[in-house]
Amino acid sequence: MRQFSRGLVLLAVVAVLTVGVACGRSASSEAPSNYQVTLAVEPSPAAVGPATVTVTIRDQDNAPVTGATVEVEGNMSHAGMKPVFADAHHQGDGQYVTEGFEFTMGGDWILTARVTLADGTSFEHSEDLPGVHGDDKHNGDHGDHDDHEDAGH
């Protein structure tokens, strides 16, 4: 009986973890199933400072989707941060590349692409980007980006 109840506890823990992960990804804002959206970040691994986010949009036939309006929003996983916004422009092949995006702090980020298609359909696609490298003091100082001293990470 002792063994059995330990198994139950384990099951309960797994169930809670599963629910937690499911809640973390807000399914309501994901792209319609007939579109695939992927995000790529340069430099990789990501670090504090200027970065380029490439949003690739394809339809259900894997054909590039052109003529969309795309904006990228970056948020950190903790509260109280000013989001970072950048417009992304089509560079061909369904790839939209941001101009002027910048990671203002090291840590865990969430990138969201807001897409409006040529026909007016709009949706969002979010991806977690954990562990952006940089100063993790969270001092909100956006003026100093030339200090990339590695403090033992």
Ligand SMILES: [Cu+2]
């Ligand atoms: Cu932060």
